[in-house]
Structures are given as C-alpha cells and as structure tokens.
Amino acid sequence: MASPALLVEDLSVEFRTRGGIVKALERVNFHVAKGETIAVVGESGSGKSVTAYAVMGILDPAARVTSGRAVLGALDLLKTDRHTLAAVRGREIAMIFQNPRTALNPIRRVGDQIADVLLRHANVTPSAAPKKAVELLETVGITDPARRAKAYPFELSGGMCQRVMIAIALAANPSLLIADEPTTGLDVTTQAIIMDIIAERAKATGMATIFITHDLGLAAERADRIVVMHAGHIVEARPTRDLFAAPRHPYTAALIAATPGPTSQLSDLRTIAGGLPDLRAAELPACRYAGRCARRLEGCAAPLPRVDAAASDALACHNPLPQERAA
Amino acid sequence: MKPEPLLDVAELSKRYVLKPQGSPVARLVRRLKKGPEAAPRLHAVDDVSFTIGRGETVGLVGESGCGKSTLVRLVARLIDANDGSIRLAGQELTHRRARDFATTPERVKIQMVFQDAGESINPRFSAFEAIADPLKRLRGLGGDALRAKVEETATRCGLPLELLPRFSHQLSGGQRARVGIARAISVEPELLILDEPTAALDVSVQVVILQLLEKLKRELGMSYLFVSHDLNVVRLLCDRVLVMYLGKIVETGPAETVFSHPRHPYTKALIAALPDANRPASERVRLAGEIASPVDPDPNTCRFVGRCPLARAECREAMPILEANSSGHAAACHFALPGKAS
Numbered sequence: 001m002a003s004p005a006l007l008v009e010d011l012s013v014e015f016r017t018r019g020g021i022v023k024a025l026e027r028v029n030f031h032v033a034k035g036e037t038i039a040v041v042g043e044s045g046s047g048k049s050v051t052a053y054a055v056m057g058i059l060d061p062a063a064r065v066t067s068g069r070a071v072l073g074a075l076d077l078l079k080t081d082r083h084t085l086a087a088v089r090g091r092e093i094a095m096i097f098q099n100p101r102t103a104l105n106p107i108r109r110v111g112d113q114i115a116d117v118l119l120r121h122a123n124v125t126p127s128a129a130p131k132k133a134v135e136l137l138e139t140v141g142i143t144d145p146a147r148r149a150k151a152y153p154f155e156l157s158g159g160m161c162q163r164v165m166i167a168i169a170l171a172a173n174p175s176l177l178i179a180d181e182p183t184t185g186l187d188v189t190t191q192a193i194i195m196d197i198i199a200e201r202a203k204a205t206g207m208a209t210i211f212i213t214h215d216l217g218l219a220a221e222r223a224d225r226i227v228v229m230h231a232g233h234i235v236e237a238r239p240t241r242d243l244f245a246a247p248r249h250p251y252t253a254a255l256i257a258a259t260p261g262p263t264s265q266l267s268d269l270r271t272i273a274g275g276l277p278d279l280r281a282a283e284l285p286a287c288r289y290a291g292r293c294a295r296r297l298e299g300c301a302a303p304l305p306r307v308d309a310a311a312s313d314a315l316a317c318h319n320p321l322p323q324e325r326a327a
Numbered sequence: 328m329k330p331e332p333l334l335d336v337a338e339l340s341k342r343y344v345l346k347p348q349g350s351p352v353a354r355l356v357r358r359l360k361k362g363p364e365a366a367p368r369l370h371a372v373d374d375v376s377f378t379i380g381r382g383e384t385v386g387l388v389g390e391s392g393c394g395k396s397t398l399v400r401l402v403a404r405l406i407d408a409n410d411g412s413i414r415l416a417g418q419e420l421t422h423r424r425a426r427d428f429a430t431t432p433e434r435v436k437i438q439m440v441f442q443d444a445g446e447s448i449n450p451r452f453s454a455f456e457a458i459a460d461p462l463k464r465l466r467g468l469g470g471d472a473l474r475a476k477v478e479e480t481a482t483r484c485g486l487p488l489e490l491l492p493r494f495s496h497q498l499s500g501g502q503r504a505r506v507g508i509a510r511a512i513s514v515e516p517e518l519l520i521l522d523e524p525t526a527a528l529d530v531s532v533q534v535v536i537l538q539l540l541e542k543l544k545r546e547l548g549m550s551y552l553f554v555s556h557d558l559n560v561v562r563l564l565c566d567r568v569l570v571m572y573l574g575k576i577v578e579t580g581p582a583e584t585v586f587s588h589p590r591h592p593y594t595k596a597l598i599a600a601l602p603d604a605n606r607p608a609s610e611r612v613r614l615a616g617e618i619a620s621p622v623d624p625d626p627n628t629c630r631f632v633g634r635c636p637l638a639r640a641e642c643r644e645a646m647p648i649l650e651a652n653s654s655g656h657a658a659a660c661h662f663a664l665p666g667k668a669s
C-alpha cells in the first residue's frame with residue numbers, strides 16, 4: 001500500500017445541545033493514500049461533514065473529540081496547537097464546503113479572495129496574484145473571468161460560487177483536498193469539467209482527495225475506493241468496483257437500491273425503512289443500523305469487529321450479504 | 328377553450344447593470360456619446376415566456392449561471408423584472424414591487440424553497456421556529472394548532488422531531504434542506520417553487536421528498552416549478568420541462584419526449600453528459616468551444632453558436648425562436664431535430 005496521506009483512527013466526536021449529548025461520530029477509522037481519491041457516502045446526518053470538520057480542526061465550539069487521532073505526515077491534527085493547524089490548513093489541507101455561498105466572504109470580491117490564498121500559501125508575489133486569480137477562475141470554467149473576479153458572491157450564481165471555492169481550494173496546491181459535495185449545484189457538463197480538474201491535480205501532484213457526496217453515480221465514476229457511513233459509524237469500505245458489484249453491508253445495498261437511474265420510476269425506488277437512530281440515546285445499540293435492518297439476527301447486539309484504519313477493506317456487520325452475489 | 332393556467336409568464340426579462348470597465352476618462356467619453364445606457368448589462372433572463380397549469384409540475388434545467396435562480400426569484404416576486412408580465416390565476420403580479428409583495432395576500436399562494444437552505448433560515452431561529460414562522464405570519468396559527476401543524480409537516484418531510492429544538496448550524500446540510508422544504512409546504516401554497524431542493528439530500532430522503540411532492544399534488548392540486556441539475560429526478564417528477572441556455576428558453580415539451588428525443592443540440596449534449604456507471608468518465612461528453620457572454624449579447628446571434636456542432640452562417644444572422652412541432656415539443660434552433668413523430 002502507498003503511504004497514507006491521512007490516517008484517521010478511532011475518531012469519536014460528541015456535541016452538547018439543549019436536548020442532550022449527540023454522539024455524532026463513534027470510533028471512525030479510515031485512511032486515504034497519496035494520489036488516491038476516496039468517496040465518503042451515506043445518508044444525510046451520518047457524520048460525513050463532521051468527520052471533515054474534525055480533520056480540519058474547525059468543529060463547532062460545542063463539540064468534543066472524545067477519542068482518536070488524525071495523522072497527516074508526522075502531525076496528529078487533533079493534538080496540534082491552533083497556530084500550527086492554521087498554517088497546515090490552507091497549505092497542506094484544503095476544503096471545499098457544502099454551502100458555497102455562505103462559506104465565501106460576502107463583502108470581498110471573489111478575485112481578491114483567491115489572491116489572498118495565493119499570497120499566503122503559494123509564494124505568489126502581490127503583483128502577480130490578481131492575474132493568477134483570474135487564470136484560476138478560467139480553469140474552473142468561468143466565462144469572462146476578468147470581469148467575474150471583480151464580482152461579489154451575491155452577484156454570482158450558486159454554481160459559480162461553488163467554482164470560486166474550488167479555485168480557492170486548489171490555489172495553495174494542497175496535499176489533501178476535502179471536497180464536501182463539490183458539485184451538487186452544478187449541471188452535469190460543468191460537473192464533469194470540475195471533476196476532471198480535481199483528477200488532473202491528483203495525478204500531477206499526488207494530491208489525496210476525500211470526496212463527500214450523496215451521488216453514488218458520481219462516486220462510482222470518480223473514486224478509487226468508497227467509504228460508507230451510517231449514523232456516525234463506518235459500515236463498509238471497499239474498492240469502488242467491488243463495492244458496486246456486490247455490496248456486503250445491508251445498508252450499502254439499500255443505498256444503491258434507492259438511487260434513481262435513467263430508467264427507474266418513482267414508485268420503484270426504495271426508501272430505506274426507518275430513520276437514523278436518535279444519536280442522543282444513552283445506550284445506542286452496537287450496530288446503529290440494526291433497528292432498520294432486514295437481516296438482523298440475535299447476535300447483532302454483540303459489539304462489532306474493530307475496523308483497521310490502514311486496511312483498504314472494512315465491513316462492520318455480523319450478517320453481511322454473501323460475497324459472490326454478483327457472480 | 329383551454330382552461331386558464333395557474334401561472335402565465337410572458338416576455339419576462341431581467342438585466343443586471345454592471346459597473347462599466349475602463350478608465351474614468353474612457354467611461355466619461357462613452358457616457359457622453361451614448362447616454363446612460365452605456366453601462367454594460369448582464370442579460371440574466373431574456374424574453375422568457377411559459378405557463379404552468381394547475382396540478383402541473385414543470386422542470387427547469389440548464390447550465391450553471393444560465394439564469395434559473397434569477398427566473399424563479401422573479402416568479403416568486405423576490406426581485407423585480409425589467410420587462411414582462413407574471414400572472415397568477417389571471418392576476419397580474421408585476422404591478423407591485425417585490426419589497427411590498429411580502430405583505431400582500433398573494434404571498435401565501437407562492438412559496439419558494441431556496442438553493443442554499445442556509446440563506447433562507449434565520450440563524451437565530453430553531454428548526455421549530457423556522458417552520459412555524461410562515462404559519463404564524465400567513466395563516467395566523469398559534470398555540471397547540473401551530474405545534475401540531477409544525478410537527479405534522481416535519482414528519483411528512485422526513486425530519487425527526489428531536490431535531491426541532493436545534494438551530495440551523497447544529498443540523499447537517501440535508502437536515503437543513505428539509506427544514507427549508509417544510510417551511511415552504513407548511514402553508515400549502517398554490518405554486519411551490521423549488522430551487523435545487525434535492526441537491527443536499529441523500530437518495531433515500533430524496534425519494535421521501537419526491538413522493539411527498541407527488542402526494543401533495545394529488546391531494547391539494549399543488550403546482551410546482553422545479554429547478555434541478557439532476558435530470559433523472561426531473562424526468563421522474565415533471566410533466567413538462569423548460570431547458571434554458573444563457574437567459575433564454577431553448578427547448579420545452581413533455582419531459583419524457585424531451586429526454587428521449589431532444590430537438591435542440593444543447594439539450595442533446597446535456598443528456599449525453601449524464602454520468603453512466605457503465606461508461607468511463609473520460610467518455611462523457613463535454614461541451615467544447617467558446618461560451619458566449621451574457622453581457623450585452625448580440626440580439627441577432629443564437630447564444631449557443633460558439634459551442635454548437637450544427638452552427639452555420641444563419642445562426643449569426645437571426646436569433647432562432649421557439650417553434651413547436653405537432654406534439655407541442657418546441658425548440659429554438661434553425662436546425663432543430665424533428666423530435667418524436669406523433
């Protein structure tokens with residue numbers, strides 16, 4: 001295995017709220033290798049963004065990391081002081097946020113926002129930065145980039161803001177890119193262009209990419225490996241082709257069955273029975289999917305096997321689907 | 328005679344005035360020569376007409392930046408148009424300015440779900456308060472009736488009740504999106520406008536929302552204008568689609584036919600660019616060529632010209648207009664394909 005760019009081990013995160021403690025992540029284990037693209041998928045509220053925020057060191061003040069480490073090079077990001085972390089963020093790790101318009105500075109021109117990053121993290125001189133910023137806007141497919149560089153975020157469409165954020169993330173040449181739903185606001189043609197840019201960058205510089213998405217079709221097309229999350233747990237992680245050929249965790253299979261394809265009808269699509277369990281419960285079951293699972297057995301109350309963060313396969317299930325279903 | 332449509336939009340345009348470029352002297356000279364019109368204008372929505380019938384779902388698709396959000400904001404009366412008319416059940420809405428519209432009785436009839444749920448939800452409101460707010464203001468509910476209605480709506484949208492006391496920043500992206508949807512459907516508008524409502528939703532919640540929309544349409548006769556990049560979802564939900572390119576509608580017709588037999592070369596390219604698990608990413612079609620600028624475009628040149636595989640000299644001499652074939656499937660292209668034989 002190539003050396004991991006990022007190794008996350010036993011990561012647990014809780015939030016204090018008015019209604020009680022929310023156990024948003026529990027012993028999350030995974031890694032991403034240099035040059036590799038992994039896709040983190042799972043239903044809304046399963047902990048994908050919280051995992052990214054923890055790695056970036058930007059969790060809500062009400063959050064507490066109760067266990068784990070996140071190793072980038074020689075650094076444990078969860079134990080690093082704020083100053084070092086601020087330097088690492090932006091230069092080594094860049095993130096594209098889920099809500100583009102609110103993540104940009106509303107009162108600064110977008111060209112200046114890109115130039116700021118270039119000055120701080122990419123050794124670009126103040127005189128060259130504006131021109132470089134315009135070039136970056138052009139790379140992400142924005143027409144009339146010189147004019148757009150002078151626009152404020154509210155003057156741009158949702159998809160344009162998203163592309164500005166991608167330009168900002170790539171400006172610093174990061175070794176790890178965390179992209180939280182980077183293309184949800186984009187039409188399919190623009191989406192393909194953006195994903196190509198990210199893939200080219202990964203290939204040219206060995207950048208590792210964590211790609212958070214709901215779009216299983218896009219994940220299948222773009223990721224080397226898929227990590228499936230459910231209610232704060234990683235339930236399955238496998239190379240993309242294997243996972244789609246024969247999902248083994250019942251939740252993964254259910255997710256695939258709920259995805260609309262080019263020929264499906266609304267009535268054929270399966271919702272996943274039940275909702276995510278209430279993450280405030282004092283005694284959450286060992287398997288947080290058990291309450292919704294059609295394959296549940298007596299033995300499912302037993303603790304799940306621990307997942308090895310460095311392995312490329314993971315399966316947290318006592319009664320998985322058989323291995324050769326696709327054959 | 329055909330029944331009157333719920334919504335009738337005619338010749339609607341929105342142009343944003345941009346700051347002029349160049350040195351102050353050059354700008355002054357331009358001003359003196361041509362008068363105030365010399366400031367460049369971005370044609371975000373350009374002469375758009377369409378209707379939506381009662382109980383009809385119309386999809387709006389098109390490239391990022393083509394003007395979808397601007398068009399639906401115009402229809403929702405959040406911004407003012409430069410030209411054109413918007414009639415809801417026969418009543419003209421453009422006479423009143425957008426900022427006064429919030430207090431008119433028509434407000435309750437058109438509701439909108441925003442592209443970025445974070446934008447529309449007051450950060451100081453809990454999820455409960457966010458959903459309760461329009462019910463209080465527009466339906467005058469209070470007390471137990473209000474609580475019951477908020478909880479019923481949340482449940483219908485697949486939002487667990489334990490999340491209701493939380494603030495927007497304490498919710499995940501998809502949970503926040505569901506609050507935005509619950510807020511808009513709670514008052515049971517006649518026309519619901521949804522700007523990318525499912526982008527932040529995972530497939531399972533998406534199915535819940537799509538089935539809910541179908542149900543509300545059946546039970547209450549609600550109509551939808553549905554903006555989405557997900558063509559599979561549009562095909563599932565919509566009766567008719569509008570395809571937009573740089574501020575103009577270039578194709579419209581029954582959803583099934585538009586997707587199976589596109590007439591406009593842009594629509595054709597859009598469909599060919601869909602991700603397909605059975606095809607490597609490198610084989611996905613990408614539109615090449617120069618994208619026209621929406622700033623002061625030539626009124627006699629088709630906007631798609633620089634990227635169009637069919638473009639010829641006439642495309643630069645006359646703007647093609649929307650022309651329907653016998654089955655009501657229209658395209659604005661001098662070389663439009665015939666479409667499905669009826």
Ligand SMILES: Nc1ncnc2c1ncn2[C@@H]1O[C@H](COP(=O)(O)OP(=O)(O)OP(=O)(O)O)[C@@H](O)[C@H]1O
Pocket residue numbers: 015016017022024042043044045046047048049050051060062098279496497498499500501502527529
């Ligand atoms: N500040 C907070 N306080 C309390 N709970 C929180 C907070 N932030 C997140 N959560 C909860 O943690 C869980 C995981 O949230 P997260 O944002 O990681 O979900 P996600 O997988 O990114 O979902 P989506 O796909 O909807 O964005 C959710 O149940 C969410 O409500």
Ligand SMILES: Nc1ncnc2c1ncn2[C@@H]1O[C@H](COP(=O)(O)OP(=O)(O)OP(=O)(O)O)[C@@H](O)[C@H]1O
Pocket residue numbers: 154155156157158159160185186187343369371389390391392393394395396397398442621
């Ligand atoms: N307030 C504004 N001032 C100037 N230009 C604006 C303003 N709002 C929107 N625009 C421009 O109008 C055009 C259409 O934007 P709009 O947001 O309607 O696009 P969209 O089709 O919704 O795109 P997306 O799919 O990316 O959300 C864009 O070129 C945008 O930059």
Ligand SMILES: [Mg+2]
Pocket residue numbers: 048049050098180499500501
């Ligand atoms: Mg998220």
Ligand SMILES: [Mg+2]
Pocket residue numbers: 157158159395396397442522
């Ligand atoms: Mg938009």
